[in-house]
Amino acid sequence: MTPEGDSLQPRIQGVKVRYQRPIEDARGEVTEVYRESWGLHEDPLVYVYQVSVRPGMIKGWVVHERQEDRIFHIMGTTRWVLYDAREGSPTKGLINEFVFSEKNRAVLVTPRGVYHAVQNIGTIDAVFVNMPTRAYEHGDPDKFRLPLKNGLIPFSFDDPSR
Numbered sequence: 001m002t003p004e005g006d007s008l009q010p011r012i013q014g015v016k017v018r019y020q021r022p023i024e025d026a027r028g029e030v031t032e033v034y035r036e037s038w039g040l041h042e043d044p045l046v047y048v049y050q051v052s053v054r055p056g057m058i059k060g061w062v063v064h065e066r067q068e069d070r071i072f073h074i075m076g077t078t079r080w081v082l083y084d085a086r087e088g089s090p091t092k093g094l095i096n097e098f099v100f101s102e103k104n105r106a107v108l109v110t111p112r113g114v115y116h117a118v119q120n121i122g123t124i125d126a127v128f129v130n131m132p133t134r135a136y137e138h139g140d141p142d143k144f145r146l147p148l149k150n151g152l153i154p155f156s157f158d159d160p161s162r
Helices: none
Strands: 016-020 023-025 028-030 049-053 058-063 069-075 078-084 095-100 105-110 114-120 126-130
Touching: 049 058, 049 114, 095 105, 114 126
Parallel strands: none
Antiparallel strands: 016 105, 023 028, 049 126, 058 114, 069 105, 069 126, 078 095, 078 114
């Protein structure tokens, strides 16, 4: 870990994480979710949706060809796993893992061509919002899936050592 708390592990090219601390007082808390001035992504906000994941459940693997995801963790404890499958990427084949919770909130930017999956490793429903760079198109969704166990991604959610 660096003095700022960042991992020394190599990061997939284009993946960005910005940790956000809540501002608390006696009435509750406020946490900024996204601000253009942070410079996380040049595309404007065009679509926002909320997702929940029940305890022990996993959503993924999914990849996008035309959009990038900008995910903000709100509640619960999640493990995000990313796999770079992009041809020509200098980080092709690299896996990144991140754990987020109410004590460790962040915006996670996932580039096109990077598979991602989220696992609820906590005891309550986990909640996050996604602010993708394109709105969902029901007739032509930019969402391609792989089963959790597949021949492409060398990762097992069943491995207790992870």
